[in-house]
Amino acid sequence: MKSESFKHSDSQAFEMLHNAMxxxxxxxxxxxxxxxxxxxxxxxxxxxxNELQGYAYFEVDTEMAEASLEYICILKNAQSQGLGTMLLKEVLTEMFLFPQIDEIKLTVDKANSQANRVYMKVGFEPKDILISYRLKL
Known part of the structure; x- marks a missing residue:
């Protein structure tokens, strides 16, 4: 399995998966x-x-010389098969095709040990621990 660029025919399946996850x-x-x-x-x-198994969305900012992995998701029943690592490696390669990019950032929940293992496996290192606040009315 290999990643491919999003096509508008994938819109419904993508939106359903992203909004659920x-x-x-x-x-x-x-x-x-x-x-x-x-x-x-x-x-x-x-x-x-031809069923959607996962996706990665990323943004590249050449002026700031950085890219950010905003979302990556693999369906539960497709996890533990190396797909997340494979997709992440493909996306990182694509980001670094921009010659201006010298840093890639992402934010992940510290408690998400499965995701953190994948990120560490491909070379990411923790930089900061963020604290999130929410005020409910």
Whole structure:
């Protein structure tokens, strides 16, 4: 399996997966699709039945010489098969195709040990620990 660029025919499946996996986040599936351009990219993984298995959305800022992995997701039933690591490596390679990029950032929940293991496996190192606040009315 190899990632491919998002096609608009994948919109419904992508939006359903993203909105289910990342509820209450800063970009919903529709917003990600609207943001796509030559610097904001969405790569998807499909199985042999052409069903969406995962995706990665990233943004490249050549002026700041950095890229950010905003979202990466692998369906639960497709996890523990190396797909997350494979997709992450493909996306990192694509980000570094921009000659200006010398740093890639991401933010992940400290408690998400599975994701943290994947990031560490490909060479990411922890930089800061963020604290999040929420005020409910």
């Amino acid at each position: 990342f509820q209450n986040t800063y970009y919903n599936g529709k917003t990600i699709i609207e943001r796509l351009n030559d610097r904001n990219m969405l790569k998807i993984l499909k199985n042999i039945s």
